Amino acid sequence: MKTYFLQVKEVIQETADTVTLSFWHPISEQIKYKAGQFITISIPTIDGKKVKRSYSMSSSPATDSAVAVTVKRVPNGLVSNYLNDNVHTGDFLEVIEPMGSFFFEPSENANRNIFLFGAGSGITPLISIAKTTLKTESNTKVHLLYGNRSEESIIFKKELEILESQYKERFSVHNILSQPSDTWVGAKGRINQANTTLWLKDASVDFKKDHFFMCGxxxxxxxxxxxxxxxxxxxxxxxxxxxxxxxxxxxxxxxDELKRQTVKVIYDGDTHDFVVEPHQTILEAALEQDIDLPYSCQAGMCTACLGKCTDGKVKMDEEEGLTEKEIAQGYILTCVSHPMSEGVVVEID
Ligand SMILES: Cc1cc2nc3c(=O)[nH]c(=O)nc-3n(C[C@H](O)[C@H](O)[C@H](O)COP(=O)(O)OP(=O)(O)OC[C@H]3O[C@@H](n4cnc5c(N)ncnc54)[C@H](O)[C@@H]3O)c2cc1C
Ligand code: FES
Structure with a gap:
């Protein structure tokens, strides 16, 4: 995985608890990414430890010159609050290259509907997809259903309004608020099966060909x-x-099936043999022993820790991050994997 030290170009306060951080590209290259993908920010020390968290690009590769992420505070969250409070224009942050399988692939001659569903900070990959689609597919319509608590918590409110007026016939935003003020005339409540079905029908959805992206x-x-x-x-x-x-x-x-096992991990030309305790995942055991394996979300979602089990038996706490085919081929996510036999060997590309 490639790592960059990116300089912060601008810090924009989007709402009371959300900032956008945009970055200059490195001098030597333009960072390539697809709309919907994320980068991973690595902070050398918060409370004495190195921490990494993933953030989807809110910028679009088709319309924005800088790469940007938008971070909403999570109550008591380590990194989201650190990034909101401590990052300033000109600072450098360590960033792992863009990745992720949630992305939009533009097709110039396409004529379709793209439906986007988001709540709160889930808007970040969706606004990137919206901007990219509107710019690159001139016959495609984009519909966004966006849930928030109140008017003040709508991230990118102004930017979405500008896009709506710029692409009058092709972009529509439907906000829905769970705790709006008395003056709110829009939809109230949360995004659910009933109100979404009605909204899709109003927008003349074609379930046979339209595409649906959601984050919330x-x-x-x-x-x-x-x-x-x-x-x-x-x-x-x-x-x-x-x-x-x-x-x-x-x-x-x-x-009850988990036992203390020695595991072999082959990564970057090095072989590491280490013990995994019953309460640990393979990644947790490696990190505790200062073995620097790739990872990001540590929750089986981002696939940054993907490896292939070439010997022995491994079981994952959570299999949603991989396809059935990948699992059948022996791929595992080390952050949610436990060795279930002796002699486990994992190879990481
Ligand atoms: C692929 C990917 C893309 C992401 N993109 C974005 C993005 O664009 N913008 C953004 O703001 N965040 C994004 N996140 C979430 C982000 O990576 C962090 O998880 C989030 O900022 C919280 O980290 P923290 O260190 O502040 O909280 P932590 O210290 O890790 O957690 C503190 C507590 O809050 C809970 N918690 C963690 N995350 C959330 C959450 N999102 N909502 C509610 N409770 C939570 C934890 O369970 C824990 O109890 C993304 C995550 C992934 C996996
Ligand atoms: S670190 Fe993200 S899936 Fe393992």
């Missing part, structure tokens, strides 16, 4: 999933991004 809390995503299942929408048309690990309904790994 688990309840919202679960409700939307029900719509796509009901209308038998092909999986290739539906794209999800998660900022948080989903709640496990039941543990996929029975903790």
């Amino acid at each position: 809390p688990e309840e919202m995503m679960d409700d939307l999933k029900k719509i796509f299942e009901l209308y038998d929408v092909d999986k290739s048309q539906v794209h999800y991004e998660r900022f948080n690990a989903p709640m496990q309904e039941e543990d996929t790994v029975n903790t």
Whole structure:
């Protein structure tokens, strides 16, 4: 994985608890990314430890000269508050290259509808996709359903209004607020199965060909999933991004089966043999022993820690981050993996 030290070009206060940080490209190259992807910011020390968190680009590769991320404070959150409070124009931040499989691939002659569903900070990859689509596909319409608590918490309110007036026939934003002021005349409540179905029908959705991108809390995503299942929408048309690990309904790994095991990890030409305790994942054990393996979200969502189990048996707490094919081929995410036998070997590219 490539790492950059990027200089902050600008810090923009979007709402009371959200900032956008834009970065200069390095002198030697332009950072390439697809709309919807994320970078990982690495902070050398917060409370005495090195921490990494992923942030989706809110900038568009098609319309914005700088790479930008937008960070909303999480109550008591380590990195989101650090980035809101401590980063200034001219500072340098360590950033791991863009990655992620939640992205929009423009197709110049396409004539389609793109539906975007977001809540709160989930708007970040969606605004990048919206700007990219509007710029690159002149026949495509983009519809955004965006949920927030109040008028003040709508991130990119002004920018979305400007885009709506710039692309009158092709871009529409439907805000929905859970705790609006008395003067709010728009929709009230949260994004759910009933109000989304109505909204989609109003926008003349075609479930056979339109594309759907969503990023928000688990309840919202679960409700939307029900719509796509009901209308038998092909999986290739539906794209999800998660900022948080989903709640496990039941543990996929029975903790009684876990034993202390020695694991071999081959990465970057080096071989590391280390012990994984029953309460640890392979990545946690490696990091505790100062073995520098790649990772980002540490929650089975971003695939930065992808490796291939070439010997022994491994079980993952959470399999959603990989396709069935990848799992069948032996790929694992070390951040959620436990060795289940002796002699586990993991190779990381
Ligand atoms: C692929 C990807 C892209 C992301 N893009 C963005 C982005 O564009 N903008 C953005 O603001 N964030 C984004 N995130 C979330 C971000 O990476 C951090 O998880 C978030 O900033 C919280 O980190 P923290 O260190 O402040 O909180 P932590 O110290 O890690 O967590 C503190 C507490 O808050 C809970 N928590 C963590 N995250 C959230 C959350 N999002 N909502 C509610 N509770 C939470 C934790 O469970 C914990 O209890 C993204 C995450 C992923 C995986
Ligand atoms: S670190 Fe993100 S999936 Fe493992």
